[in-house]
Amino acid sequence: MRILLVEDDQRIRQDVTTALEAAGFVIDAEANGEEGWFLGDTETYAAAVLDLGLPGMDGLSVLKRWRAEGRDFPVLVLTARGAWAERVEGIDAGADDYLPKPFRMEELIARLRAIIRRSGGQASPVVTVGETELDTRQMRLTVRGVPVSLSPQEYRLVAYLMLHKGRVVPQQELSEHLQSVHFERESNAVEVLVGRVRRKLPTALIETRRGFGYIVNEPDGTS
Amino acid sequence: MRILLVEDDQRIRQDVTTALEAAGFVIDAEANGEEGWFLGDTETYAAAVLDLGLPGMDGLSVLKRWRAEGRDFPVLVLTARGAWAERVEGIDAGADDYLPKPFRMEELIARLRAIIRRSGGQASPVVTVGETELDTRQMRLTVRGVPVSLSPQEYRLVAYLMLHKGRVVPQQELSEHLQSVHFERESNAVEVLVGRVRRKLPTALIETRRGFGYIVNEPDGTS
DNA sequence: TCGGGTCTGTCAGCGTTTTGTCATTTTCGA
DNA sequence: TCGAAAATGACAAAACGCTGACAGACCCGA
Known part of the structure; x- marks a missing residue:
């Protein structure tokens, strides 16, 4: 939305x-x-x-x-x-x-x-990618209907990527959105975070675009 | 009602x-x-x-x-x-x-x-979540039919959360709604209140979303 | 008006979770 | 094959929410 x-x-x-x-x-x-x-x-x-x-x-x-x-x-x-x-x-x-x-x-x-x-546009707070569903009202992520427990930071990361699905999101943009005071580019916090999220999501939801950033895509999506 | x-x-x-x-x-x-x-x-x-x-x-x-x-x-x-x-x-x-x-x-x-x-049974005065029932007409909360005695503040908290069930309600919003104009992050009044309410409700009615707020949801989590 | 009970906010302590960093290993692309 | 980028595991500090105790405010009946 x-x-x-x-x-x-x-x-x-x-x-x-x-x-x-x-x-x-x-x-x-x-x-x-x-x-x-x-x-x-x-x-x-x-x-x-x-x-x-x-x-x-x-x-x-x-x-x-x-x-x-x-x-x-x-x-x-x-x-x-x-x-x-x-x-x-x-x-x-x-x-x-x-x-x-x-x-x-x-x-x-x-x-x-x-x-x-x-206006007719449904203000649906739900974003779906493959079997993964993000409910922004409940602030909850479910995979095949099973809720996944995420920390605040992890949730924000997934939510941001899913809401911008189909687009490559640079690491920098992510860290800016995840932190009020965004840390130095000497930090690999985002990478760590992505890692933690991936461990919780059996899906290959978050794709790495080496050198550019991360992207969430529809399973069959071409990009 | x-x-x-x-x-x-x-x-x-x-x-x-x-x-x-x-x-x-x-x-x-x-x-x-x-x-x-x-x-x-x-x-x-x-x-x-x-x-x-x-x-x-x-x-x-x-x-x-x-x-x-x-x-x-x-x-x-x-x-x-x-x-x-x-x-x-x-x-x-x-x-x-x-x-x-x-x-x-x-x-x-x-x-x-x-x-x-x-107008016919529309706008039920009763909100039900699992075995917990909020009767806004009588301003009463019952669990499995047994009335729970709540202080005014406690009632407002539960009522607000139940009327907004399925949505994560930030602590700040709660403290704003629970009366006066005093809301500082320096106060944990809401946390204390939630604690008090929970002690009176054997149910796991109010869920904590660490870092975000509280939510009341249907037990099966469908929405 | 006094006295007890209730309500409500504050505070400090506590345990848990979260999160950034670092060192190291792995992966990927040219 | 090499080097940079990304992933990983471990760790310690910080953040967060819960709890029990406490005190002032308020209400109500005697």
Whole structure:
């Protein structure tokens, strides 16, 4: 479930990204309005979270332009508290829901799920690869229906790879996502982690792309 | 039996909340129309009591929006005395019953019970997980039919987890929901509370997901 | 108003799990 | 075949959650 996040405030962007990823979404985060518009125009998202005050191109214009071009994914707009004028404009521009800042992450997630569900796209929190199933709601991984017990770090690794299945994920990207303070490139923590996970998964789920990173793929998938 | 109350008048909201709670309902009270709409859209209620004159989003719009999205819990609308036009609109919007202000609490409760009964066994007031049963109407928890005595705080914890069964609930979310605005990672209040509840429940009802939070699940883990 | 009981948060201690590092071996690709 | 990249096993420190004890707040009846 890919989500586009367009928000210029570095701090909020980071927090939201982290929270949404923890909730099982895959996030493309963008600070600049124009860049955000471009992504929304060219990529496919389940939904977008859009801040209105943006550099480059303001949020309302981004939204209007998407709608004018027929992009119909649901959009959740972040507004300053009490900015009713903005809301009204947003409605006209085609927003699906609003969230006044500041907000609780929990509420953002709930609303996002709501608009995704409403848009028909099922907000299914389950990702399946072969016989392995990841349930992001229960934060549980099952192989052939049998739950696998994973440590937090191990879970995050598998979840990240599965949510990005079909794509080679560089080690660096992994360590950045697994650690708040990502360790030096003198560390082989990721390799160790992958090893530990593999020992728990009888499957050859995680493939090594020597020199590039790791990838999770459908068994028959070609890539 | 959870009821959503959307009413901007502080006084009425308080009175109704108190009366309904005394009558055995669990109330989510909300003053703002938009917030109320959101709750009705994302949570599960046995019924809603909806005032028409609301800030944020007026009651009729809230109701229409719920119905447009397929939310079909019964709605009792509060109208100003003699405002017949409102009633007609309400009918079209999908209200189930009306109550002109001012009203007696007994009448509100009676009508509420009526529309809930009429709506047929929907929105069961009871959540069951394995042999554990949570009766939100009586605010009682029973294990194999035997009532368990819980303190208010303990009840809230179990109720929240059971109402969100199948989902990992972070500790932070729990402490936010369990009352006051004090939530620091420097406190282990939630852990203590969970411990206390567990001692009273012979069941392995509440599972710990180390590093993530707690979850209540069906014993067979299907979802 | 007093006294006992309950509720709830804090604290410190404890055992377990987790996790990064290191040294070493294995594997893979050119 | 060689060298770099990745995997592995062992280890120790850190993180995490559980528990029992305790104290202040609160409630209720006498």
